[in-house]
Amino acid sequence: MSIDKTSAAAQDEHAVENPEAAAAAVTAVDPRLLVREQGLAGYLGEFKRKMKAGELGSLPVVLGLLIICVVFQSLNSNFLSAQNISDITVTMVGTGMISVGIVFVLLLGEIDLSVGSISGAASALAAVLAVNQGWPEWAAILVAVGAGVAIGALHGFFFAVLGAPAFAVTLAGLLFWLGFMLKVLGENGTINLDSDGLIGKLTTYFFADVAAAYGLAAVVVGVFFVSSFLGNRRREAVGVPSRPLSDTLLRTGLLAVVSFAAAFMYNQYKGLPLATVVFLAFLIATDFVLRRTAYGRKIFALGGSVEASRRAGINVTAVRISVFAISGGFAAIGGLFLASKIASANQSAGTGDLLMNAIAAAVIGGTSLFGGRGRTWNALLGVLVIVSIQYGLQLESIAEPVKYMITAAVLLTTVVIDSITRKTQKTAGRA
Amino acid sequence: MTAPGSSGAPRIRQPRKLGAGRRTEIPPKSLHNLPPGQAAKEMVHVSATPVLALRGVSKRFGAVQALTDVELEVHAGEVVALVGDNGAGKSTLVKTIAGVHPIDEGVIEWDGKSVSISRPHDAQNLGIATVYQDLALCDNIDVVGNLFLGRELTRRGVLDEVEMERRSRELLTTLSIRIPSVRIPIASLSGGQRQTVAIARSMLGAPKLVILDEPTAALGVEQTAQVLDLVERLRERGHAVILISHNMADVKAVADKVAVLRLGRNNGVFDVRTTSQEEIISAITGATDNAVTRRAARSTGEVSK
Numbered sequence: 001m002s003i004d005k006t007s008a009a010a011q012d013e014h015a016v017e018n019p020e021a022a023a024a025a026v027t028a029v030d031p032r033l034l035v036r037e038q039g040l041a042g043y044l045g046e047f048k049r050k051m052k053a054g055e056l057g058s059l060p061v062v063l064g065l066l067i068i069c070v071v072f073q074s075l076n077s078n079f080l081s082a083q084n085i086s087d088i089t090v091t092m093v094g095t096g097m098i099s100v101g102i103v104f105v106l107l108l109g110e111i112d113l114s115v116g117s118i119s120g121a122a123s124a125l126a127a128v129l130a131v132n133q134g135w136p137e138w139a140a141i142l143v144a145v146g147a148g149v150a151i152g153a154l155h156g157f158f159f160a161v162l163g164a165p166a167f168a169v170t171l172a173g174l175l176f177w178l179g180f181m182l183k184v185l186g187e188n189g190t191i192n193l194d195s196d197g198l199i200g201k202l203t204t205y206f207f208a209d210v211a212a213a214y215g216l217a218a219v220v221v222g223v224f225f226v227s228s229f230l231g232n233r234r235r236e237a238v239g240v241p242s243r244p245l246s247d248t249l250l251r252t253g254l255l256a257v258v259s260f261a262a263a264f265m266y267n268q269y270k271g272l273p274l275a276t277v278v279f280l281a282f283l284i285a286t287d288f289v290l291r292r293t294a295y296g297r298k299i300f301a302l303g304g305s306v307e308a309s310r311r312a313g314i315n316v317t318a319v320r321i322s323v324f325a326i327s328g329g330f331a332a333i334g335g336l337f338l339a340s341k342i343a344s345a346n347q348s349a350g351t352g353d354l355l356m357n358a359i360a361a362a363v364i365g366g367t368s369l370f371g372g373r374g375r376t377w378n379a380l381l382g383v384l385v386i387v388s389i390q391y392g393l394q395l396e397s398i399a400e401p402v403k404y405m406i407t408a409a410v411l412l413t414t415v416v417i418d419s420i421t422r423k424t425q426k427t428a429g430r431a
Numbered sequence: 432m433t434a435p436g437s438s439g440a441p442r443i444r445q446p447r448k449l450g451a452g453r454r455t456e457i458p459p460k461s462l463h464n465l466p467p468g469q470a471a472k473e474m475v476h477v478s479a480t481p482v483l484a485l486r487g488v489s490k491r492f493g494a495v496q497a498l499t500d501v502e503l504e505v506h507a508g509e510v511v512a513l514v515g516d517n518g519a520g521k522s523t524l525v526k527t528i529a530g531v532h533p534i535d536e537g538v539i540e541w542d543g544k545s546v547s548i549s550r551p552h553d554a555q556n557l558g559i560a561t562v563y564q565d566l567a568l569c570d571n572i573d574v575v576g577n578l579f580l581g582r583e584l585t586r587r588g589v590l591d592e593v594e595m596e597r598r599s600r601e602l603l604t605t606l607s608i609r610i611p612s613v614r615i616p617i618a619s620l621s622g623g624q625r626q627t628v629a630i631a632r633s634m635l636g637a638p639k640l641v642i643l644d645e646p647t648a649a650l651g652v653e654q655t656a657q658v659l660d661l662v663e664r665l666r667e668r669g670h671a672v673i674l675i676s677h678n679m680a681d682v683k684a685v686a687d688k689v690a691v692l693r694l695g696r697n698n699g700v701f702d703v704r705t706t707s708q709e710e711i712i713s714a715i716t717g718a719t720d721n722a723v724t725r726r727a728a729r730s731t732g733e734v735s736k
Binding site for chain 1: 563565567568569570571572576580581582583585588589590592593594596597600
């Protein structure tokens, strides 16, 4: 057939005008990497290319974390102590969970301002049911999280079906669910939780056994290696470009260093915190849903182009409602962790800077405010930054007003970086 | 004449118009004198039964008669250009075929059988793929993701990226589409590359008829050439293609037949190779003084000015 001839001709043509494309066609390197050379030189070239194109990814936030560590450690040698790091990683879970929900909403290019109030309402609901009504705590938790999902879905309905702007709907939600929380808590205003109960244990339980932390690290590293290895084997078998084994080994090695260092550090103090394990489990699960399932693909598609998604047969309304439901659900889960941390549900739950911190964490971590770009791991990185700053300033006994200002400066810096990189990406043709 | 007696329509069927449509089925012999660029058409077997045939199709929007007794035939391995001025009814006609607007009168024949297309879904099930003018791609998703958007392949509930990537490469190779990598976001591609991806996307469902709505409208010279190459490849692979275009050069370059619409009516079907550009343009603008237009003017009484 003449098709073969034309394709060969087209290849020749492009080989002349676009040597890079031709090279990519020849080398059997995984195209997701766009690495021209294998090994270290390839990574270096890839890194340079990405920097030039403005694809900073998580680099700014990782650099930021390093700076935070260096600065606070030099001010106070207790900052990087096992106890302080353990405390930070437990405290961050409440805000971090809420931030995971925010990442979902930001991926659509929308915003959810009600998550703070939902988290407060959920903790109040759980406390009233468990303490005042005498329900078993697991049932109270289920109802509280279910309520969060339902509230989020309701917001989603107003946004997706009735077409009201998400900003306005969730702003109304912010006020309404704050009022709801105050109403539920009643005149007393504060309900103390049983610190040995299920909710209390969320942030106070530690797997004291040294083997727990190391075991989890080993399992995580092992699963990562096996799944990447099998994935690459399958790619090779089908004839699709795959990553070289050295690449898989390098990644596994990096993950192993981080995991075992964390496990070692936890074992220096009380052991592996339950809160952190739950948080990691949710992060892995949500990352899997977003990147490996058709549902996650739909969320990204909506963040890219609503019209294209609609033409591709995606049920836009359903996806939108579900995303707000997820956001509400994670807000409720976060609220429970926050209540657990202070062992009570009170009138100030879900107010103050919680909402801003949750949104800031997602953005600081690298989730784009413009939709379609981000991962739930961003929530972890971002909330680490925010809580680390809080703890570092606390160690220095720096007053509350300054904390706000510094957090604000970090957020502004991140948003500016996001905007600038977007501009660079546009000029480099990658946005 | 299969068109049903359209409810007391005042006008009379014009046999000459239909005759013109039939004439364009060129006997294979005449192809031997073609320039080398068009030699590929020789191999194409133009079937006797059209893949799609519109017989006396009419469409009204309230008081506006958008389409009146339109006839159109598209065969497998044939590119039919649909041309006409703004408001001539090209988009409406395409939308009736794509199932966006169901027709009011007339018959749509698919492979010789009368069918009803009332929803986009019906058209897709028949094997009609439409590539709209504004691209239906997501900038933030890579080429593979866009090709399979809305019909992702899964394995045990998980996206089967490997199989999707393999099929994407296969598809792009058969269409001779050159893209730096199937794993870069659409945002990194040029306008022409995006358009070729959009067209390739429509090919995934193995359609028999592909409708392209101004595929070269916003493209540069090089990119236009790429898209036109692709249109020719679609023909070589035996797809029927309806190409809407305002660009006469594009039409002359790739189309076999040109169907001209004017004010919602047929204004002639021409064989591209034997018709000059001027003739087509005068048909579009209504400057043609022929029996068809005269007759149409007489029978409806709506004489121009």
